[in-house]
Amino acid sequence: MSKILVIAEHADGAVKKATLTTLDMARQLAAKKGSSIDIAVLGSGVGGVAEALTGYGAETVHVADHAELANALAPTWGKVIADIAESCGADVIAASASTTGKDIMPRVAARLEAGMASDVVGVVDTDDGPGFRRPMWAGALLADVVIDTDTWVVTARGSAFDAAGATGGSSAVEAFDAEPNLAASRTRFVSFNGTKSDRPTLDEADIVVAGGRGLKSAEGFAQVVEPLADALGAGIGASRAAVDDGFCPNDYQIGQTGKVVAPQLYFAVAISGAIQHLAGMKNSKVIVAINTRDDEPINKVADYSLVGDAFTVIPELCEKIAAIKAAG
Amino acid sequence: MKILVTAKRVTDPNAKLVIDDDGSWIDDDVEFILNPFCENAVECALELAEAHDAETVAIGIGDEEVQRYIRQGALARGVDRGIHVDAEEQELDSDLIAKILKAVVEREEPDVVLLGKQAVDGDSNQVAQLLAEMLGWPQATFASDVKIEGSEAIVTREVDGGLETLAVTLPAIISADLRLNDPRYASLAGIMKAKKKPLEELELDDLDLDDEEPKVRVVKLHEPAGRSAGVVVADIDELLNKLTTEARVL
Ligand SMILES: Cc1cc2nc3c(=O)[nH]c(=O)nc-3n(C[C@H](O)[C@H](O)[C@H](O)COP(=O)(O)OP(=O)(O)OC[C@H]3O[C@@H](n4cnc5c(N)ncnc54)[C@H](O)[C@@H]3O)c2cc1C
Ligand SMILES: Nc1ncnc2c1ncn2[C@@H]1O[C@H](COP(=O)(O)O)[C@@H](O)[C@H]1O
Numbered sequence: 001m002s003k004i005l006v007i008a009e010h011a012d013g014a015v016k017k018a019t020l021t022t023l024d025m026a027r028q029l030a031a032k033k034g035s036s037i038d039i040a041v042l043g044s045g046v047g048g049v050a051e052a053l054t055g056y057g058a059e060t061v062h063v064a065d066h067a068e069l070a071n072a073l074a075p076t077w078g079k080v081i082a083d084i085a086e087s088c089g090a091d092v093i094a095a096s097a098s099t100t101g102k103d104i105m106p107r108v109a110a111r112l113e114a115g116m117a118s119d120v121v122g123v124v125d126t127d128d129g130p131g132f133r134r135p136m137w138a139g140a141l142l143a144d145v146v147i148d149t150d151t152w153v154v155t156a157r158g159s160a161f162d163a164a165g166a167t168g169g170s171s172a173v174e175a176f177d178a179e180p181n182l183a184a185s186r187t188r189f190v191s192f193n194g195t196k197s198d199r200p201t202l203d204e205a206d207i208v209v210a211g212g213r214g215l216k217s218a219e220g221f222a223q224v225v226e227p228l229a230d231a232l233g234a235g236i237g238a239s240r241a242a243v244d245d246g247f248c249p250n251d252y253q254i255g256q257t258g259k260v261v262a263p264q265l266y267f268a269v270a271i272s273g274a275i276q277h278l279a280g281m282k283n284s285k286v287i288v289a290i291n292t293r294d295d296e297p298i299n300k301v302a303d304y305s306l307v308g309d310a311f312t313v314i315p316e317l318c319e320k321i322a323a324i325k326a327a328g
Numbered sequence: 329m330k331i332l333v334t335a336k337r338v339t340d341p342n343a344k345l346v347i348d349d350d351g352s353w354i355d356d357d358v359e360f361i362l363n364p365f366c367e368n369a370v371e372c373a374l375e376l377a378e379a380h381d382a383e384t385v386a387i388g389i390g391d392e393e394v395q396r397y398i399r400q401g402a403l404a405r406g407v408d409r410g411i412h413v414d415a416e417e418q419e420l421d422s423d424l425i426a427k428i429l430k431a432v433v434e435r436e437e438p439d440v441v442l443l444g445k446q447a448v449d450g451d452s453n454q455v456a457q458l459l460a461e462m463l464g465w466p467q468a469t470f471a472s473d474v475k476i477e478g479s480e481a482i483v484t485r486e487v488d489g490g491l492e493t494l495a496v497t498l499p500a501i502i503s504a505d506l507r508l509n510d511p512r513y514a515s516l517a518g519i520m521k522a523k524k525k526p527l528e529e530l531e532l533d534d535l536d537l538d539d540e541e542p543k544v545r546v547v548k549l550h551e552p553a554g555r556s557a558g559v560v561v562a563d564i565d566e567l568l569n570k571l572t573t574e575a576r577v578l
Pocket of ligand 1: 211213240256257258269270273276309364
């Protein structure tokens with residue numbers, strides 16, 4: 001029988017939303033293929049993460065707890081994931097299309113001689129059986145693809161799926177005797193320089209405020225984007241141009257080559273809306289463009305366009321939002 | 329030292345794409361460019377070669393047209409020589425590209441293979457990682473900084489949540505992100521020289537692949553649902569009114 005192995009993503013002992021969106025994709029696929037679902041948790045000191053995932057309808061939660069898995073390095077994690085998949089008989093291995101999933105999962109596919117569909121946004125029926133829908137050409141077109149090998153590897157785009165809810169019940173937790181073989185990987189973790197922020201992360205935020213090159217400098221970006229994000233409890237994003245010009249950290253970038261978001265509300269402030277940027281936000285529920293112009297590509301996807309200089313519009317907008325909040 | 333770098337041809341991102349009659353591919357009568365990420369990879373290869381006195385070799389896989397992009401995109405910028413593997417692009421998937429690259433790596437024995445993190449047509453982001461596993465080599469993907477120190481490459485990577493730095497022992501696979509560098513322009517002299525640089529042509533048959541079948545197939549392309557046109561609001565009050573009462577997102 002078919003079995004889907006979902007790779008858990010976690011940080012600081014907590015399950016990440018990316019795990020649950022992948023699980024949602026897996027449930028949709030399981031309904032079409034008649035599969036059961038297992039979960040794999042890799043890392044060092046991850047018993048708590050495994051425990052936290054026992055109520056989501058998986059038959060088994062496999063735990064590969066090993067000091068050499070502390071960092072998610074592609075060769076070691078790739079090997080252990082493939083080993084777990086083989087030992088539990090999974091024919092589909094699924095992970096999030098986060099930078100971690102993108103880095104590791106092709107190595108799993110190569111080990112298992114599996115075909116791989118990246119960054120899928122849907123599970124579809126095709127004339128050749130269940131397949132996946134995925135954006136190509138920066139989302140200009142959507143492709144339905146099928147995988148012709150017996151084993152499939154897939155990464156799921158977080159913004160395209162809901163976070164799977166708990167189903168009750170209790171999965172078996174099984175320790176997996178992992179052999180990461182770190183020395184053979186010829187890979188040494190040196191450092192991680194994390195972006196620190198108390199704001200919601202881009203994949204979890206209901207509202208995203210994103211700034212672009214029109215904000216002119218790091219000071220301009222901070223002066224405009226931060227107060228609006230604070231007023232709304234929003235996450236902060238940016239165009240590539242704003243990141244390239246050093247206005248904000250790299251992991252703020254939204255788009256074809258950055259993060260893909262689909263919040264309830266997206267503010268594009270001083271962003272023109274190049275196709276590569278739209279690729280990362282055009283599925284937001286409501287889009288607001290704040291721009292000095294009204295004829296930019298962003299205006300064609302925005303539900304509401306406010307024409308004006310961000311440096312004067314945003315302070316006033318923040319004041320009025322504060323007044324609405326105060327009035328309750 | 330020897331560096332192998334990729335030159336992939338992609339449709340111009342500004343081109344209007346039309347789905348062809350059988351529905352599973354695009355009409356390829358459009359403009360093409362060198363994959364932007366390959367431009368970063370080529371630049372990185374040239375900078376490393378300048379610092380470490382390395383030979384550079386560019387490889388492109390696809391139909392005859394790809395040779396133009398190898399010459400203009402890589403050789404004209406300064407890469408020493410090229411290799412073109414002739415293949416029908418539509419019948420390639422990332423797995424088969426990686427297998428072809430593996431065969432070329434085994435012939436050329438480079439110390440570093442530099443690729444783009446993704447091809448901006450398929451947006452798969454797989455080939456570098458597949459190749460690394462097939463060769464049993466370490467990888468450093470999504471690179472925004474690359475240095476070679478002794479037998480290691482020290483690579484800073486753009487990942488969710490920040491920047492990660494890895495040290496990988498050569499030979500290794502590196503995939504370039506866009507902030508790795510600013511690709512140089514080809515000089516006129518470079519363009520002239522490129523015409524005479526060696527460009528080896530290989531057929532798939534020359535590579536003795538154990539399998540030439542793609543594993544993933546596009547069965548159908550669609551246009552995504554468009555968004556209906558919105559409105560220009562008169563002022564902040566109207567915007568807030570719409571957001572609270574019409575869209576109900578505030
Ligand atoms: C391979 C590739 C991948 C890419 N990936 C991405 C990606 O992932 N994400 C991404 O965003 N881009 C990406 N890009 C870049 C993209 O093509 C655009 O260059 C970029 O999105 C432009 O950023 P921008 O809108 O901030 O700047 P611009 O296009 O310069 O737009 C600035 C906007 O600000 C407005 N403006 C100026 N002053 C003000 C003011 N005072 N108040 C209000 N508005 C003002 C202007 O009218 C204009 O609309 C990629 C490009 C390539 C080639
Ligand atoms: N046809 C090709 N010829 C040469 N290199 C390629 C080809 N296809 C993909 N690549 C390389 O693999 C990278 C990742 O491609 P992909 O996994 O398809 O997104 C690209 O940026 C290129 O460096």
